[in-house]
Amino acid sequence: IGQRMRWARGMAQIFRIDNPLLGKGLNWAQRLCYSNAMLYFLNGAPRLIFLLAPLAFLLLDSYIVFAPAVMIAAYALPHIIHANLTNSRKQGQFRHRFWAEMYETVLAWYIFKPTTVALFNPGKGKFNVTAKGQKVGKQFFDWNISTPYLLLIAVSLLGLVFGVYRLITEPAEDRMTVILNLAWLCYNLVIIGGAVAVAEEAKQQRNAHRITVNHSVTVYSADERAHTARMIDFS
Numbered sequence: 001i002g003q004r005m006r007w008a009r010g011m012a013q014i015f016r017i018d019n020p021l022l023g024k025g026l027n028w029a030q031r032l033c034y035s036n037a038m039l040y041f042l043n044g045a046p047r048l049i050f051l052l053a054p055l056a057f058l059l060l061d062s063y064i065v066f067a068p069a070v071m072i073a074a075y076a077l078p079h080i081i082h083a084n085l086t087n088s089r090k091q092g093q094f095r096h097r098f099w100a101e102m103y104e105t106v107l108a109w110y111i112f113k114p115t116t117v118a119l120f121n122p123g124k125g126k127f128n129v130t131a132k133g134q135k136v137g138k139q140f141f142d143w144n145i146s147t148p149y150l151l152l153i154a155v156s157l158l159g160l161v162f163g164v165y166r167l168i169t170e171p172a173e174d175r176m177t178v179i180l181n182l183a184w185l186c187y188n189l190v191i192i193g194g195a196v197a198v199a200e201e202a203k204q205q206r207n208a209h210r211i212t213v214n215h216s217v218t219v220y221s222a223d224e225r226a227h228t229a230r231m232i233d234f235s
Helices: 002-017 028-042 042-060 069-094 098-118 144-169 174-197
Strands: 213-220 226-234
Touching: 002 028, 002 098, 028 042, 028 226, 042 098, 042 144, 042 174, 069 098, 069 174, 098 144, 098 174, 144 174
Parallel strands: none
Antiparallel strands: 213 226
C-alpha cells in the first residue's frame, strides 16, 4: 500500500506538471496511453463512491440515479455485462476482473488522499523507497490497514438490515429498486470482505519470496561434472 501510494501521488504530480495531453513531441496514441496510465491512479474516489452508493438509497432513501429500477436494469446491466466480457476477452490471463476489483478496493482509501492533494498541490509530498527483504516473525492481522474497510463492512451490514426491512414494508412498485440496491450491496460486501481478508499477514521468514516451479535443470559441480535434477523451489 505504501508503494502504491507513492506511485499514485507521482502519477498525479506528473499529470499536473508535465501533462502528456499538452506536452510536445507526442502523437495522439502516446498522449492517450500516458494519460490512461496516470488517470488510472485517480480511481480511489470513484471506487469509494461505488461502495457507498447503494447505502445512500437503503439508509437515506436518496436516489443516486433518479430512474425506475427496471429502466436502470434495462440500460445499465447490459452495458456492465458487455464491458466486463470485453475486458475479460481482451486481457485474457493477464488481468482477472474480479481480483482486479478487489486489488483496487484495497488501495482505494489510501490513494484517494495523496492523488487529490497532488492534483491541487503537486509539489507536496516526498518519496521514500519501499523496504525490501523484510521478515515477518509471526502471523498477525493488520488492524491498522483494515480499519476503513471494517467500518465499511459495518455500515454495509446495517444497510443490508435496512434493505431487508424495506423489502418487506415497501410498496410493490418500489421493491425492484430495493432488490437492485441489495444485490449491489451484497456484491460490495464480497469485495470489501476480500479487502479485509488480505490484512491477514502470513509468516515470512525468508529474505526473498519463493515460488513453486517444476523445471529440468543441470547443475555443474566444481570439478565440472554435470548433474541432472528438477528444480521445485525458486527464489
